[in-house]
Structures are given as C-alpha cells and as structure tokens.
Amino acid sequence: MNGRVLIVAGSDSGGGAGIQADIKAVSALNAFAMTAIAALTAQNTTGVYGVLPVDPAFVALQMKVVLEDLGADSIKIGMLANAAVIEAVAGEYEARAINVPLVVDPVMVSKSGHFLLEPDAVQTLRKRLLPHAELVTPNLPEAEALTDIPVRNLDDMRRAAEMIRTFGPKAVLLKGGHLEDERLCDLLLTEDGEEVFEGRRIHTPHTHGTGCTLASAIAAGVAQGLGVRDSVARARAYVDEAIRSAPGFGHGHGPLNHLHTVRPFP
Ligand SMILES: Nc1ncnc2c1ncn2[C@@H]1O[C@H](COP(=O)(O)OP(=O)(O)OP(=O)(O)O)[C@@H](O)[C@H]1O
Numbered sequence: 001m002n003g004r005v006l007i008v009a010g011s012d013s014g015g016g017a018g019i020q021a022d023i024k025a026v027s028a029l030n031a032f033a034m035t036a037i038a039a040l041t042a043q044n045t046t047g048v049y050g051v052l053p054v055d056p057a058f059v060a061l062q063m064k065v066v067l068e069d070l071g072a073d074s075i076k077i078g079m080l081a082n083a084a085v086i087e088a089v090a091g092e093y094e095a096r097a098i099n100v101p102l103v104v105d106p107v108m109v110s111k112s113g114h115f116l117l118e119p120d121a122v123q124t125l126r127k128r129l130l131p132h133a134e135l136v137t138p139n140l141p142e143a144e145a146l147t148d149i150p151v152r153n154l155d156d157m158r159r160a161a162e163m164i165r166t167f168g169p170k171a172v173l174l175k176g177g178h179l180e181d182e183r184l185c186d187l188l189l190t191e192d193g194e195e196v197f198e199g200r201r202i203h204t205p206h207t208h209g210t211g212c213t214l215a216s217a218i219a220a221g222v223a224q225g226l227g228v229r230d231s232v233a234r235a236r237a238y239v240d241e242a243i244r245s246a247p248g249f250g251h252g253h254g255p256l257n258h259l260h261t262v263r264p265f266p
C-alpha cells in the first residue's frame with residue numbers, strides 16, 4: 001500500500017502546527033503518518049514559550065527504526081531547531097541510501113516571531129537538505145533568508161524561486177501567505193517551468209500552522225503517487241477549507257480545522 005509519510009518535525013503543544021498539524025493533515029487525506037520528533041515546543045496560539053531540541057542521534061534513531069521496518073513513500077521535514085539536528089537527519093537519509101521523496105518545509109521563525117531554527121543553521125539547511133529535496137516550500141521570509149534577496153512581490157518570488165532551485169531541490173513552492181495583497185499567490189517552479197496558484201485571502205486571525213499543514217498535505221499526495229503538481233493543488237484546496245472552517249480556539253492565531261474531510265464542523 002502507498003501513502004506512508006514519515007514526518008520529521010517539532011511538536012506544538014497547542015496542536016495547531018508542527019507534528020500535531022502534520023499527523024492530522026496526513027490522516028485527513030487518507031495517508032499514514034509516522035513521526036521522528038526533532039524538538040518539543042511549549043506553544044499555544046499566542047506564542048512559543050520554550051523550545052527543547054531533541055538529541056540529534058535520537059532523531060536519527062527514530063528515522064532509522066521507522067524506515068527499516070515500516071518504510072515510507074515520502075518524508076516531510078519541518079522544524080529541525082539547529083544545525084546538529086539537520087546534520088543528523090541528512091546523514092540518516094543518506095545512510096539509508098533510499099530514494100524516498102523529501103518535502104522540505106524550511107521552518108525558521110514562528111508567526112509570533114520566535115526562532116524555530118537557530119539563525120546560523122540556515123546555511124546548513126540549504127547545503128545539507130535542499131539538494132535531496134523533491135520539493136521545498138519556503139514562505140517569503142524563509143525565501144529571503146535562503147537567497148539574501150528581498151522578496152515582496154510576484155516578480156521577486158520568481159527570482160528567488162529560480163535561485164533556490166539552483167541549491168538542488170527538484171521543485172520550489174514559494175508560498176505567498178505573507179504578501180501584502182488581497183490576491184494570494186503561491187508560485188510553483190519545477191523542471192517543467194512555473195505555475196502560479198492564485199487564491200483569495202481569507203480574513204481571519206486563525207492561520208496558525210498553515211505552512212506545516214500545507215507541506216504535510218503535499219507529502220501525503222506525493223506518498224499516494226499524485227505527483228508534485230497535483231499534490232500541491234489538492235493541498236491548497238484542503239488548507240483553504242481548513243482555514244475557512246477553523247474552530248476559533250485560543251486567544252491568538254487559532255488552529256485550522258484539519259479534520260474537515262471527516263467532519264465539516266469542528
Ligand atoms: N489568510 C489566508 N487565506 C487563504 N490562504 C492562506 C492565508 N494565509 C496563508 N494561506 C495559504 O496557506 C499556505 C501557507 O502559506 P504561508 O505563507 O502562510 O505559510 P507559512 O508562513 O509557512 O505558515 P506558518 O509558518 O504559519 O506555518 C499557502 O498556500 C498560502 O497561500
């Protein structure tokens with residue numbers, strides 16, 4: 001059976017982003033979620049109150065035992081916290097000598113402005129993980145950090161996506177959630193060229209974990225054999241409805257309704 005997704009990411013105690021969002025998104029799309037937890041966060045809808053990275057060797061061990069026994073049809077990478085964890089994850093992937101497609105969400109800073117990756121680890125992420133990636137999914141600030149060029153509009157996004165593709169990933173999805181525009185564009189750049197996915201911005205504070213959710217939904221599609229382009233299209237529609245039907249929990253940026261495919265109202 002296809003559809004096995006190994007998620008390597010951080011835990012969000014608030015349940016809206018990170019591992020928790022990833023498991024819900026993968027499950028809601030009928031794929032099978034497995035996890036290697038790379039960090040714990042004490043987090044809710046108002047902010048991140050603490051980060052505890054997991055020992056790098058233990059992150060690698062979680063990957064190893066899962067891959068050796070259950071196997072995976074795609075691997076989703078999220079928050080990795082620091083350079084040592086990135087090295088361990090890249091090393092374990094290389095040691096397995098497997099060809100499982102990687103969907104890399106280069107998580108750096110939370111919506112509330114807290115560092116989820118030590119700033120000096122950005123170059124490690126670029127050099128050690130992007131060359132293995134089937135798809136990398138930066139938001140605007142992450143694209144800026146990876147390329148060192150300002151990314152404020154669709155033309156900038158094109159330029160940045162081209163540059164990020166030279167770092168080695170087969171495809172780049174540059175997410176436009178942070179654009180200051182009513183229209184909301186995500187730009188997909190693959191070896192076949194570019195595709196702009198346009199949507200309407202939903203006016204709501206409840207967008208905690210949109211990036212994690214999107215990347216996991218894409219990884220589910222890739223694991224199910226949909227291909228990157230169709231996985232992105234399905235994942236965008238899934239996230240859109242998850243934002244629209246968000247339950248409104250918490251006092252800050254609330255979580256999405258990940259389970260709308262199972263029950264329309266939370
Ligand atoms: N207000 C919104 N209305 C509709 N779609 C949105 C909205 N905000 C984000 N999205 C979509 O959600 C997806 C994630 O984009 P975004 O740029 O917010 O990622 P992100 O910053 O990595 O998210 P996070 O760090 O909160 O997990 C994209 O497909 C984007 O178009």
Ligand SMILES: Cc1ncc(CO)c(N)n1
Pocket residue numbers: 009010011012017018019041043078079107109110111116208209210211212
């Ligand atoms: C654990 C975790 N991963 C990723 C994000 C980015 O949304 C977050 N806020 N928390």
